[in-house]
Amino acid sequence: MQQVLIHVIPIFFALYMYVSLFHKTRLHWAIRGVLLFLILISCQYPAFCRSFFVGYDDRVPHLGIVLYCWLFSTQLLLVLAAFAKDFVGLIYRLVRKTKLPHPTTTAVSLLSIAMLIAAFGSYSALSQPPIYRLDVPIKNLPDSLDGFTIAQLSDTHASPLLDRSRLVKVVERTNALKPDMVAVTGDIVDGKTEARLQDVSPLKELHAPYGVFAVEGNHEHYVDYDAWMATYPTLNMTVLHNSHRILDVNGAKLAIVGITDPMAARYHREYPDIKKAMSGIPEGTVSILLSHQVKYSRDYAKYPIALQLAGHTHGGQIFGMHWLAQIINKGFVKDKYQIGDMLLYVNRGTGLWYGFPIRLGIPSEITLVTLKKKN
DSSP: OHHHHHHHHHHHHHHHHHHHHTTTSSSOHHHHHHHHHHHHHHTTHHHHHHTHHHHHGGGSOHHHHHHHHHHHHHHHHHHHHHHHHHHHHHHHHHHHSSOOSOHHHHHHHHHHHHHHHHHHHHHHHHSOOOEEEEEEEETTOOGGGTTOEEEEEOOOOBSSSSOHHHHHHHHHHHHHTOOSEEEEESOOBOSOHHHHHHHHGGGGGOOOTTOEEEEOOGGGGTSOHHHHHHHGGGGTOEEOSSEEEEEEETTEEEEEEEOOOGGGGGGTOOOOOHHHHHTTOOTTOEEEEEOSOOTTHHHHTTSSOSEEEEOSSGGGSBTTHHHHHHHHTTTOOSEEEEETTEEEEEOOOSSOOTTSOOOBBOOOOEEEEEEEEOO
């Protein structure tokens, strides 16, 4: 049923947009026919991402996928424009007792604007993430940990859209920061191992004196979970499943804690267990939690955790839409939040899921966290 809905619902919105904007214009019937064809094709982009692209996307040229995602982004903006135009038209009809004038000019103008904004949004989605630097003051931080740096990558979503060449540059820029440790907070890849291993393999080149630690995200559960959990360690990543590692940093102890993703429940896998993950950590040890999602962060703050690094939300991707994402994610969407003694930092995503390939006003990021003694 879900597979049917992911095809049918986009068609409904696409047809609504076409009827609202183009059906009654003076455009030549052939032009309207081409527009209708492109609209129907582009609205199926998310469905293709969940079916054909999962295992067979290597047969599609990268440029073709880029153009397809641009068409989908254009259509998405046009649907929003159609809602706005119809709302304005309703007000206009109530006040002026007539329909909005110049439907053809309106349609062509909205189409042109949507194409340009979608091009910019797609470019922003595909471009290299900027570096965001975050100082984290921690109470009773040992002197040896003062200035300890952690590079956080989250939601890299290696895919046919965000392919190997992009991730190679992400890794190079991360290594250039010379972090003491690297944290990869889930949603590392989209697709089957045989199709995507080439795109995710650059992560093997991440270097940090105290290691690269990772946790699963919800997308790990969708395709080839067991295969990916076996593959990540071969990429020199230590994957934490409701567990922790104690680092010895010049005599000071630092606990890196990692938990599983709530999506595990749907697939009857190990559910997040913060109590199990924290068990055995010596009292007074500075603890940093890696967790893909933020929905249980207030519960995690009840434990002696100084910092939680998370992702999942992509920062909302589009300014304005991020308020909706914030509501869905229990009030957390991007940047930092103080929850009791724990600081939560939500990474805006180093990449994004290629089924929704647009960013407007909310860029991706590589985060460099520096631990500081709190005065």
